[in-house]
Amino acid sequence: MRFENLSIVVPVYNAEKHINNILINLAKIPDVAVIMVDDGSNDDTVFKIEQFISNNRLLKWRLIKPGHRGASGARNVGISEVKTKYVMFVDADDEIDIDAFLNLENLLYKDFDFLSIGQVHVNEFTDNLSDEYRKTLIFSMLGLKSFEKLDSINTKLSCPGPVSKVYSVDMLNEHSIHFPEEVVHGEDLLFNAAVVSKAKSIMFSSESIYLYYNNVESVSKAIRYDVVKNHFNFMDILLSICECNELISQKDKSAIKLICEINDNTALILQNSKATMIPFYTSDANFRLVKRRKIIHLLLLKCGMKSIIKKIVLNNRNAHYETSNSLREVQRY
Incomplete structure (x- = not known):
């Protein structure tokens, strides 16, 4: 199953408490591009994201740090960085049901x-x-x-x-x-x-x-x-x-x-x-x-x-x- 047509934009702000959950969650989706947009966090959110991307060698993942612009601004920055045909949005404290999501593969073609x-x-x-x-x-x-x-x-x-x-x-x-x-x-x-x-x-x-x-x-x-x-x-x-x-x-x-x-x-x-x-x-x-x-x-x-x-x-x-x-x-x- 492949999702190379899709980018997932995740705006994050001071999300250190739950950020590991969504990182582990999204890493289960094969070949998807993930764009994490930090909205000026002042906790360990950025460190945890950078460490996760590096440790797991996620070459299609990126962390962007445009400064504080609010959730809308962060999503807009994410859209401007997308290189795939489709984009979806996920909030940092939510999750995807991976088994159900994988059933969407054919739709994205x-x-x-x-x-x-x-x-x-x-x-x-x-x-x-x-x-x-x-x-x-x-x-x-x-x-x-x-x-x-x-x-x-x-x-x-x-x-x-x-x-x-x-x-x-x-x-x-x-x-x-x-x-x-x-x-x-x-x-x-x-x-x-x-x-x-x-x-x-x-x-x-x-x-x-x-x-x-x-x-x-x-x-x-x-x-x-x-x-x-x-x-x-x-x-x-x-x-x-x-x-x-x-x-x-x-x-x-x-x-x-x-x-x-x-x-x-x-x-x-x-x-x-x-x-x-x-x-x-x-x-x-x-x-x-x-x-x-x-x-x-x-x-x-x-x-x-x-x-x-x-x-x-x-x-x-x-x-x-x-x-x-x-x-x-x-x-x-």
Whole structure:
């Protein structure tokens, strides 16, 4: 089994605690190129990577040290260094199910722009992407409903992030698709939205290859980015992607704005319950596209019931993690 068509980009930052796991894990994939991009670590991450590459004589592995640019910047640097036909992304504290991954070998000798991998999928290849289908995939990433009539069985990606996916490097370069470094939260969704808007062919695989580790200890950590600035940067880029490709109507645009206003106002409350809310513009929104629980959040937000919103969100998070017997809960994609 050979994976010479594939490069794996791994952004790393102060990952000494778990870095050996992913290094050993990826070394089991034959002939794959691995690009480790250090984002300015100040622990032993770099030393451990250099030692591992040297000791195991991994000639197709590289460590790049561009300095601190954030996860998006690190991934963009990685993309610029790729020499293979396809690229995928893995986070430093996650792992690949190698046995399942090896089943993808034959797919990587086929031609496609984008491959989404996960147990939510049915195996499928489509090279006739309608605007309605592109919009449906983007709406699913945003948590919006879609009522389009589609031929495809697969109406959502395996997850909104860049993991558990394979991208054509030529397609990314042709359309200058990159991770927006001015967006701290939601940048990976924007990357996938840009890919979906430009891809000429998409392949889906039902394999479950990606082990995503949630750090239970970090669930209640504070939101440390500028939510308002991030909101408007995110909205500008997302609407530009959709409008430039003529994927949405005015009512669709209003629904997108509304769901983002609900999500980001909720984040604002979690960050600082006394913060000034982002204004809601609901006059022409298509509420049919918004899921019921988000409508409830909207009503609570507009009534100023910040403490109730905060309690609901934190209770939902705690309920999800309270049954975990480990500090690192795994989720499969």
